[in-house]
Amino acid sequence: MKFQIISITLLIYCVKCEQNLQLVWSEEFNGNEVDANVWEVEDEWQSGNCYGNFIGQLNCNVNQSKNLRLIEGCLAITAFREKQKVFDKEYTSAKIKTKMGWTYGRFEIRAALPVGKMLRPVMAMESVSPKQWATAGQIDIMSNIQTQALVSGVHFSASPPVYYGQTYGLTPETRVNQFHTYAVEWSERQMSWFFDGMRYFTFHLNHTLSPHYVRKGEPFVGKPFKLLINLGVGGLLFPNQLLDINDTNDWKDIQYRRGPDVKCRRYLPDCYVRYKYKSR
Numbered sequence: 001m002k003f004q005i006i007s008i009t010l011l012i013y014c015v016k017c018e019q020n021l022q023l024v025w026s027e028e029f030n031g032n033e034v035d036a037n038v039w040e041v042e043d044e045w046q047s048g049n050c051y052g053n054f055i056g057q058l059n060c061n062v063n064q065s066k067n068l069r070l071i072e073g074c075l076a077i078t079a080f081r082e083k084q085k086v087f088d089k090e091y092t093s094a095k096i097k098t099k100m101g102w103t104y105g106r107f108e109i110r111a112a113l114p115v116g117k118m119l120r121p122v123m124a125m126e127s128v129s130p131k132q133w134a135t136a137g138q139i140d141i142m143s144n145i146q147t148q149a150l151v152s153g154v155h156f157s158a159s160p161p162v163y164y165g166q167t168y169g170l171t172p173e174t175r176v177n178q179f180h181t182y183a184v185e186w187s188e189r190q191m192s193w194f195f196d197g198m199r200y201f202t203f204h205l206n207h208t209l210s211p212h213y214v215r216k217g218e219p220f221v222g223k224p225f226k227l228l229i230n231l232g233v234g235g236l237l238f239p240n241q242l243l244d245i246n247d248t249n250d251w252k253d254i255q256y257r258r259g260p261d262v263k264c265r266r267y268l269p270d271c272y273v274r275y276k277y278k279s280r
């Protein structure tokens, strides 16, 4: 089944603009546990805080096997309501980042997104040398707040940070809990975002992005960025919503089937994360 998925993907891309890209790195999640040589697992329990970041998320990102598992060649990130709070948080989830970073190329993640109240899957890239947020820049490949839309864009500058992005409306028949390919192509001149090979947003880097910077395209030019995958719970992006016990039980009510018609409530950044670069 996996082979089938990959061949379909390659076929689509051959028709599109990928001819000149060669695979540099890929993660297929085929082992028994997340590869510690490749991924850093955020552990806010160990580091002694659970800030929930700027948007007041309700989860603590921890390194627990139930939150972060490899199943049948897929990474599964699952949020849980805990019996005992972790710091002041009732929910746990996971966030992983690559240990290495890359500059320019095409970054793609094939994933099925979770369906469940107040869940927010995120795929992003952040500078390998973070400074005051968002001085070093952040690229949001995709986030979703349980609507028929993908939120993509860039953060840069500081005091105040600047966000420039787009909310891309999916057709009513698109099921984000089935596998789709989310990608960003990044060059010295621009970044473009793709859903299943279709470009929906471009951000140009051919100018000075804010008075905070001196050089064109800074901080996105010539700097390495890491890939980040996270499942958030709640927060300011879900105003006037509350979670009750039935909502969170629902997160665990998973019908998992591998294949293009997968129905699942888990966040499954399936089967691969890939980095490609234009061959010379």
Ligand SMILES: *[C@@H]1O[C@H](CO)[C@@H](O)[C@H](O)[C@H]1NC(C)=O
Pocket: 036, 040, 041, 042, 043, 063
């Ligand atoms: C996460 O937990 C696993 C299993 O307990 C451990 O082997 C690994 O080193 C931990 N990773 C981090 C980043 O703490």
Ligand SMILES: *[C@@H]1O[C@H](CO)[C@@H](O)[C@H](O)[C@H]1NC(C)=O
Pocket: 204, 206, 207
């Ligand atoms: C940047 O590139 C875009 C697309 O080629 C163009 O429309 C725009 O005018 C350019 N901006 C600058 C400042 O050169």
Ligand SMILES: *[C@@H]1O[C@H](CO)[C@@H](O)[C@H](O)[C@H]1NC(C)=O
Pocket: 244, 245, 246
């Ligand atoms: C959860 O579901 C059960 C069974 O449908 C129902 O009896 C109960 O009232 C629900 N709890 C809440 C908090 O809505």
